[in-house]
Amino acid sequence: MPNFSITGIVADSLTGEPLEYATFILHREQDSTQVTGIASKENGHFRLDSLRPGRYFARVSFLGYDLKTLADLKLNREKPRLDLGRILLAPSGLTADEVVVEGERLSVEYHVEKKVINVAKQNIAPTGSAADILAQAPSVTVDIEGNVKLRGSSNFTVMIDGRPSVLDANDALQQIPSGTIDRIEIITNPSSRYSAEGTTGIINVIPLKRGANGVSGQINARSSIDERRGADFTLSQPVGKSALTIGGNVGIGRDPGESESLTRTTFEDVTTTVTSNGSSVGVRDNYSLRAELDVPVNDRNSFVFGGRFGEHAFGRVSNQLTTESVNGSADVLRSISRNNTERAFQHMHGFANWKHRFDDKDHELTLDLSFGGRDGDEEVLTEQIAESGSMMSGILSREDGPGRRLEFKTDYVRPLGGKRKFEAGLSSQFNRFNSDNSNSELDTTSGSYVEQTQFSNGTKFRRFMPAGYSMISGDLKWFEYQLGLRGEYLDRTVEETQTTQAISLSRFDLYPSVHTATHLGGTKELSLSYTRRVEHSRPWFLEPFITWENRFNVRQGNPGILPEFIDSYELGYQTNIFKQFASVEGFYRVKHNNVEMLRSVYSENVTLTRPENVGRQFSLGTELRSDIIVRKGWSIGLSGNLYDMRVNGETDGRSFDEHTFTYDGKLNSITALSKNTRLQVDANYNGPSVTSQGETEPFFSANLAVRQDFMKKALSVSLQARDIFATAKRESTIDTPLLYSYDYSKNDSPIVTLSLSYTFNNFKKKQDSRSDGNGDDF
Template sequence: MKMIKMTSRILIMMILLVTAITAQDTRRSADFRGAVQGRVLDNATGNEIGYANVVVHNLPDSSLVDGAMSDENGFFYIPNIPAGRYYVSAKFIGFYEVLSSEFRLTPQNATVTLEDIRLKRAAIQMSEVEVVGDRPVIEFKADKRVINADQFAASLSGTAVEILENVPSIDVDVEGTVTLRGSSNFIVMIDGHPSIFEGSDALDQIPATLIQTIEIITNPSARYDPDGTTGIINIVTKKQKITGVSGQLSVNAGNGDKYGANAALSMRYDKFTWNNSLSWNDFQSGGQRTTDKTTTINDTAFSVLGDGRGEMHRKTYSYRTSLDWRPTDKFLISAQFNIGHYERSRTSNQMFEEYPVYSIYRSLDDNTRAGDYWGTGLEFTKKFDKESHDLSGSVSYRSRIGSEFNETTRRDENESITDRTKNTEDSNDSDWRLKLDYKNMASETRGFEAGIQSRISMDEEGTGTYGWDTTASQYVYYPQYSHQNDYEHVIHSLYAIYKRELGPFQWQWGARGEYTYRNMHLNTQDTTYLIDRWDVFPSLHVSLPLSENNQVMASYTRRIDRPRNWYLEPYATQRDAYSVFQGNPGLEPEYINAWEASWQLSKKKNYIAADIYHRTTENKVERVQSVIDKETLLFTFANVGKDYSTGAELSLNVIPYSFWNIFLSGNLYRYRVEGSFNGRSFDNSSNNWGVKFNNTFFVGTDTRIQFDTNYHGPSVTSQSEREGFWIASAAVKYDIGKKWTAALQVRDVFGTGRHEFTTTGPNFINATAFERESPIAILSLTYRFNNYKNGKNRPENGEGMNGDEDDLFLF
């Protein structure tokens, strides 16, 4: 209760602060400032002209008022212009200067959108050379990599997972599990806000057509939550920048019952912007699964061979909306709301043979997770008169109600039920988050950031276990295996960052302190497990520009990965006829120390980037297996020791011809784990590597053809070995006029996406393989109106997570 009272006081203080700032800024609004925006185009081709020089002139004396450069998509925005009459001039190398028509700025007409300014080519031109104006696949920033989603044909179908298949540092296996530098423990954010879901489940909820960019942050600063082993994946959704109403509608369909649709609508006016998106996805896939398990009891080997089919069905729909209000040009209030439903089911139908006493049986497994979620939030940002001096705050609430159903049926060769189990789980999770951030660049060479945050989570979970009574042909409830749990998790954080420039050398040092209070109450056993502690997470980032397009950087961060609730529950739960799961309430969180150094060299859209990194994990958590009897394995989690990852990445983007873009990346790292469990050494190591090769061909200005191939080398954990595999995909994308786009994508063209791994332990070896149906073909069609484009019309600085790149005031 003390935590909740403290949080309530913080919320009241934030509301009073927002009210005071709003009142202050409203008084200042009498000093009117307007804005003008528009696009610069090539009159001959209609293509956008990036980096054109745009100047606002006074009428009638033509004196210069202000100016800006158009961004890479031809869009320009010039704010802070007093009331009056003006015109705009635009020019670019190789083109004649063009003047716009006259316009007037008044409090009633504060933002003027000009008609497209079309520049005519100068007399000297090379008509036989066609330049295609596309952004690079990946842009390297000081603290992150920015993936331009519209450069992938996958951006017109599927989800964020399909785009990430071709991104450095990311691996996606045949079942859609995403790993970042070998780990699935990363944080997913949407427009800078933590997702309700985790890892691959979160990325599966986001339609690719609604994504503008994806930001990969492997070493986040102290400003961000320290959770996650390998960093943050932030999804930046599309938002229209032109005043008025605009939107898009996309539909897609594929073989094997794969369907999807989504729509986006944006309404933008002088002081208000309303963004909406609606999505629906129904995706089915299947494949062949084999199992070869051997256990040894008292020097006798028992073998089980399985062969059959597995099916996966994913269904989601969601609605997201946000409303931005700008009472003045230095203050913004934003409200967000999202609601949705998710459902994911897996079924398996396998025939098994047992040895040494031969018998045959069939196993039917059915697992379904489903639920509803919603979230809402309120934010404000106040920019002061000095550049890079602002105050921001937010409060958000998220809720998820879900259920899980798991059933395993075992039948003999006469199809009679010999064994059947059923497990159910119901959960009700809620989460509050409050934060306040302050930034002040005191001078051009030094600055300071600080902030405070509270996270409060309340979770309720109930499980039920049932066994089959073959005599009565009905389920019997097992109360001894059924439980009720309550979780309270509170984290209070305080961080500070100091930035400094010494000539060309830039560095920033930060530290984040976190107080954690976790109360896990097992109602069935009337037992409580309590955590009450402080942690400190330092970070250091340095950079040195060697020239305008040549830069080296280095960073260090300390992070934490906290065990999920179900990792901790100490109950033995029969998951199926052959496996039992039991959590471990004594699990300690993982602590990660990560070092990274990077070098980037670019020339126009050609670039090369190299990274070397080293990561150590203390209290390494592994999913471990052990033998219960000749058929049954026990699955649990344990802190097995320490692991180390040391590697290098190389990315290369080359445009050998105007119609051909080559993107090549490779990752090589040494993985080593040291530790023990139940008195047995878990030491293991492997050399891991992967290569991604992306070719994009431009046919005229309307057609794009892509061919991608990815190889994932073999890897190990403390108990498992995974075989290498490769996947090739192809796609063609065609623009039909200015409003329609069609695309055909074929994934796993050659059917090589086979996933094999072998787990070994005391007295057992378990080898499994899954081969997905292939190829997968998806056809998509997208309609846009009023220039709602794939990630275009964004401001020059982008729309990133960092406050100094936030474009909320570039309207």
């Protein structure tokens, strides 16, 4: 029996550019029932196989474009293969949410190597950050402070438009406004094309691109009942054949809340118990500007230049009632602990990209240069005040220093005939970071702070990392494969400035990757992948000296710490069940040289935090996802994780084997109450987790938002309430023979935010194949 199939290419009717992620939905002509569907690839191509003979019609849609219906599609024995050629979609004045009414575009799209979050479909109110968007994404969890974990780990890489961020992963995600984002790609098993850094994968944030002819853009503003306000914009202007895009944002954030803790330490047979409870206010302010110029020189060559700069400041101010007792004595010392933490960083990033296309299709060479840096300082002031109001003690810690990053890479792609392809590339990365730490104590007699030189020090961090990779891929009609191998050389030096003692590490490691996909007909697809990745230590993890954080806590780096390595296996299956999309993924991960921040007793009533290699971590689980179209205008996204986590090894001379079975679940429902009104309900359950020393408790949260569109959807007004049941929290316990610690914190909630969004001159997004770091694997 012949293989009945439909193929085609979806493209922009004005520019002729292929549209990646366009949706092709096939319906039976007799009763209009949906048969199957597929999203187009990077080159706009799609292919539906294993169809039945018959008469069909299709609907083709994409964000910012008019819906197109293709009628009278026939498959029979005389014509088993139907090539629709180029399907041209016309840009429209409609916003992304009109596609929601059609119910044909998924909020999360699954590709062989990545998941793509369509931000406009995932979140109707542009009130938060990239971290808030990811709170509803599969494979991701977000705590009450906005800290993101990918598959249960914070060791991932953040890229912005395919280039590594100069900021720490969570700092970057928390300062990117959701209104400036086109889509977010989650890559849990990256191929050898990508840098091997980040044991759990890559999160790639893709900003909005240029729109129609003339000046076009989008402006968002937001404000909440508490002191949370912000605004952002994206503007585009064609300059001849070139395209200029500029954007920016400014925001202030205050997160009031409450916390309590209990710490019990035993040092030289003296057991001290410290309790504290009180209020705190988290601070998060930022601004940034970005610009990008896309210059198509000719049919074969194009240049892209761009950059961004900004500043972000964050910290926390707290006032805690503290009690201290020794060996269970009834005599209790009561005081007020006042803590003020301030961190501020200025950051910049620039890039230049050149792409050359050869005569034969998909044969190209790309050169990319990126550079960036940040300068900043951190100040932590902790003061203890007696009940009488007199100052008992005070510690002032400061840390500052610049960091720089330079990266050059080149990628080469050559078709080998048929659907086979060869890829290779070289890269070099240079990192430099200086840190100066000082510690001062309060002289209660003079009332001034005196530097403690024995606890003041600094480091110079240098890292050079050249790398190369090669890959080969192909398509055997129903089976796709890609094999890759990456080699990276690490040359790292950490120098202590006071002693000029330097500790170096040089090593070469190989990182293989294997990706396969088997097409089982229609939307059924089975994928299997393996990758090996690494997490190199952050600079402050390597500082060999003691740094006082406050009266009760010190920290110390570990220059002998080894890199973490992970072997990651994934098996995925996607299909349609009762005309609804469903995905099942199984994963197994083994992390070697597992690094944890361990707490121990440093001295009487003082704990030490230090990174250590503590054996291995195992994760075995499954991830489920379904996008359900309940009716026209009402879509529900459901996802969940079930996995077994185990950590075993040795620390502080004792063996451990900690184990937990955990789970989390998410619901995202968007309903069109009318043509111009949307209602969104989110719910999240974050399950428990374990470490080598303790555990973290689960929590639940729910959000509600409503959006009203005006002026033919050019103006939108949204009202959002986060954590409407005030159930989000952070609760953890550490329990060792000499240390017990319990910590609990939560922010005031619900948080109600009003936002405005204005789109003018038919602003729409431009697809950019550079966004994923050289396109799809297949």
